[in-house]
Amino acid sequence: MTDHQHRLPAGPVDLSALETNTAPGFDGGKKKGKAALFALGDDLSTLQERLYAEGKGGSQRRILLVLQGMDTSGKGGVLRKTVGLVDPQGVRITSFKAPTDEEKEHDFLWRIRRALPQQGIVGVFDRSHYEDVLIARVRGFAPPAEIERRYDAINDFERELVEGGTTIVKCMLHISAEEQKTRLLARLDDRTKYWKFNPGDIDERKKWASYREAYEIALERTNTEHAPWHVIPSDKKWYRNLTIGNLLHDTLKAMRPRWPEADFDIEAERKRLTAEAPTR
Amino acid sequence: MTDHQHRLPAGPVDLSALETNTAPGFDGGKKKGKAALFALGDDLSTLQERLYAEGKGGSQRRILLVLQGMDTSGKGGVLRKTVGLVDPQGVRITSFKAPTDEEKEHDFLWRIRRALPQQGIVGVFDRSHYEDVLIARVRGFAPPAEIERRYDAINDFERELVEGGTTIVKCMLHISAEEQKTRLLARLDDRTKYWKFNPGDIDERKKWASYREAYEIALERTNTEHAPWHVIPSDKKWYRNLTIGNLLHDTLKAMRPRWPEADFDIEAERKRLTAEAPTR
Numbered sequence: 001m002t003d004h005q006h007r008l009p010a011g012p013v014d015l016s017a018l019e020t021n022t023a024p025g026f027d028g029g030k031k032k033g034k035a036a037l038f039a040l041g042d043d044l045s046t047l048q049e050r051l052y053a054e055g056k057g058g059s060q061r062r063i064l065l066v067l068q069g070m071d072t073s074g075k076g077g078v079l080r081k082t083v084g085l086v087d088p089q090g091v092r093i094t095s096f097k098a099p100t101d102e103e104k105e106h107d108f109l110w111r112i113r114r115a116l117p118q119q120g121i122v123g124v125f126d127r128s129h130y131e132d133v134l135i136a137r138v139r140g141f142a143p144p145a146e147i148e149r150r151y152d153a154i155n156d157f158e159r160e161l162v163e164g165g166t167t168i169v170k171c172m173l174h175i176s177a178e179e180q181k182t183r184l185l186a187r188l189d190d191r192t193k194y195w196k197f198n199p200g201d202i203d204e205r206k207k208w209a210s211y212r213e214a215y216e217i218a219l220e221r222t223n224t225e226h227a228p229w230h231v232i233p234s235d236k237k238w239y240r241n242l243t244i245g246n247l248l249h250d251t252l253k254a255m256r257p258r259w260p261e262a263d264f265d266i267e268a269e270r271k272r273l274t275a276e277a278p279t280r
Numbered sequence: 281m282t283d284h285q286h287r288l289p290a291g292p293v294d295l296s297a298l299e300t301n302t303a304p305g306f307d308g309g310k311k312k313g314k315a316a317l318f319a320l321g322d323d324l325s326t327l328q329e330r331l332y333a334e335g336k337g338g339s340q341r342r343i344l345l346v347l348q349g350m351d352t353s354g355k356g357g358v359l360r361k362t363v364g365l366v367d368p369q370g371v372r373i374t375s376f377k378a379p380t381d382e383e384k385e386h387d388f389l390w391r392i393r394r395a396l397p398q399q400g401i402v403g404v405f406d407r408s409h410y411e412d413v414l415i416a417r418v419r420g421f422a423p424p425a426e427i428e429r430r431y432d433a434i435n436d437f438e439r440e441l442v443e444g445g446t447t448i449v450k451c452m453l454h455i456s457a458e459e460q461k462t463r464l465l466a467r468l469d470d471r472t473k474y475w476k477f478n479p480g481d482i483d484e485r486k487k488w489a490s491y492r493e494a495y496e497i498a499l500e501r502t503n504t505e506h507a508p509w510h511v512i513p514s515d516k517k518w519y520r521n522l523t524i525g526n527l528l529h530d531t532l533k534a535m536r537p538r539w540p541e542a543d544f545d546i547e548a549e550r551k552r553l554t555a556e557a558p559t560r
Contacts, residue, residue: 045360053475080325080367087360088368089375089406126369181553188550194542195333202552262474270468272482273461 004247008229013216020176021235026242033238037245041085044249048122050257052090055120057260060165063122063251065244068130069173070211071201072183073234074241075126078173081241082248083124092117095126108132108150109157119165122248129154130218137214138207151221158227168227169251171244172219173234177208284527288509293496300456301515306522313518317525321365324529328402330537332370335400337540340445343402343531345524348410349453350491351481352463353514354521355406358453361521362528363404372397375406388412388430389437399445402528409434413498418490431501438507448507449531451524452499453514457488 005025026033054061065083067075083091094115103111109129117123133150136142142150158168175183184205187197204211223229230247234240285305306313334341345363347355363371374395383391389409397403413430416422422430438448455463464485467477484491503509510527514520 053472056475076369079369084364084368088364088371088373089356089359091368093368095369181556184553185550188546188553191542192333192539194546195336195540197542197544197549199544199549199552202549202556206556259472260475262471262477264477264479266468266474269477269479269482270465273464273468276461276482276486 004230004250006230006232006243006247008219008223008231010223011220013219013223015174015212015216015219015231018174018231018233020174020179020233022233023236023239024233026239030236030238033236033242037081037085037238037242040242040245040249044085044245044252045087047249047252047257048086048090050259051122051252051255052087052120053259054257055118057263058119059257059260060119061255061257062117062119062166063248063255064117064161064166064168065122065124065248066128066130066168066170067124067126067173067244068128068134068171068215069234070175070180070208071204072180072187073173073175074237075173077237078171078241078244079124079126082245083122085245086122090120091122091124093124093126096128096131108136109153112157116161117166129157130222133218133221134211134214135204137217138210151218154222155224155227158222158224162226167251167255169247170222170227170229171247172215172229172231173240174231175234177205179235180205180208284510284530286510286512286523286527288499288503288511290503291500293499293503295454295492295496295499295511298454298511298513300454300459300513302513303516303519304513306519310516310518313516313522317361317365317518317522320522320525320529324365324525324532325367327529327532327537328366328370330539331402331532331535332367332400333539334537335398337543338399339537339540340399341535341537342397342399342446343528343535344397344441344446344448345402345404345528346408346410346448346450347404347406347453347524348408348414348451348495349514350455350460350488351484352460352467353453353455354517355453357517358451358521358524359404359406362525363402365525366402370400371402371404373404373406376408376411388416389433392437396441397446409437410498410502413501414491414494415484417494417497418487431498434502435504435507438502438504442506447531447535449527450502450507450509451527452495452509452511453520454511455514457485459515460485460488 051061051063067078069075079093083093099111112129115125133147133154137147162168184197184201187193219229232240232243331341331343347358349355359373363373379391392409395403395405413427413434417427442448464477464481467473499509512520512523
């Protein structure tokens with residue numbers, strides 16, 4: 001894992017000290033930012049194809065990109081604009097909703113394990129096991145002792161994944177309360193966006209401070225060496241998409257996935273093909 | 281369903297009479313073809329988002345794109361270049377391999393049903409239930425009476441899907457035996473393609489005539505009004521990708537997916553948002 005600009009340093013987390021409406025490390029605005037993301041596409045695709053091929057060749061390596069953030073922070077936008085650059089055959093997206101009755105009868109990691117990417121695949125979690133220490137904490141869906149247990153359980157779980165060949169990339173999409181209001185209002189002003197609006201989002205929004213606190217605790221407690229957090233300034237959608245694109249690209253590059261060797265006799269196969277009787 | 285240029289007419293099928301290395305209905309070559317596909321992207325994305333939104337609003341409509349073809353005919357290329365144009369959140373790809381032991385203990389449609397797209401989703405089958413009347417017939421994996429039963433079972437199954445709101449788009453990617461040889465040789469000449477080569481493909485190739493016959497029978501028997509077949513000339517990769525892109529686009533356009541109405545009081549929600557106490 002390369003050391004990334006938005007990698008969260010160890011220690012206590014104060015989200016209000018981290019800017020949301022900023023674009024550090026990029027020399028340009030929206031137009032240049034969109035072009036830069038688009039330009040990343042080919043290289044991202046090739047690296048991902050190598051990882052996929054490596055997986056077919058038996059390598060256990062894979063990527064898990066975890067996207068967390070308040071409502072409207074743009075998880076869907078990242079899926080569409082950034083993850084959408086990659087060959088869909090090599091990607092597995094899981095959007096976690098409120099757990100079903102069956103899921104509730106299991107440990108919180110049960111449904112997460114079932115959604116893990118296979119070797120060679122880039123898995124993407126739109127929300128994740130972190131909901132079980134975020135909304136679960138704010139809304140009291142589990143007793144405090146259980147919430148407490150989960151931070152360590154998450155760290156152990158992620159360590160197990162990393163040891164098994166998964167590179168974990170965790171991103172918190174950081175927006176301001178003001179930006180959320182603007183985006184919610186935009187959904188009310190545009191009939192092509194009504195379907196994205198849920199009155200419950202306004203009720204959750206009233207607990208903004210509690211959510212921020214829950215995020216700060218979760219980020220601090222699970223910001224491990226083996227699976228560090230990145231806090232992505234996300235008021236500017238183009239910067240958010242580009243930054244996660246760069247992070248994914250850097251991650252793939254650092255993995256140096258390699259085309260597998262032939263596990264057959266190339267010359268013999270070529271002869272079989274060229275010596276064959278006409279097939280019609 | 282619009283009547284498409286490559287829609288297979290009813291009646292007996294003679295694949296050798298259908299050209300593979302041709303690009304009818306398009307005035308231009310590879311470069312223009314690639315640009316035309318790319319230009320389709322935005323519109324395809326918007327239509328797909330509408331279908332997705334409609335699904336969230338309760339509509340039962342969805343699409344199932346079935347891709348069949350001989351080895352190297354380009355199913356993966358279509359996924360990458362054409363399906364890849366669409367927001368990955370709205371797409372569900374299933375690549376069917378040889379059935380597992382568990383799958384073999386069920387009816388051949390069992391695993392197919394489990395992979396069907398949800399409402400609002402574009403499902404894509406890379407190989408499909410048709411393998412159960414293609415390779416199963418050629419290699420004798422099931423007795424003749426069972427193969428015979430399956431054509432009708434498929435038609436009934438597909439009718440059930442259509443009646444439930446699925447639009448089925450079936451494409452046979454049609455290449456010549458000569459083109460397949462070229463593509464297999466290319467995989468032997470390029471170390472970035474070794475992983476795609478499987479010596480078993482040459483063994484299957486020896487049964488080219490049997491596969492062609494199995495395709496002809498399957499196409500004729502399952503070329504129904506409710507789920508017709510399209511035979512796509514596929515020696516030219518760009519034409520294959522563009523043609524399936526156009527077909528998907530035409531299908532979405534003909535469905536006229538609509539943004540759902542608000543199921544909440546827009547004014548009341550706007551007031552709740554603007555009247556709120558500051559959230560920090």
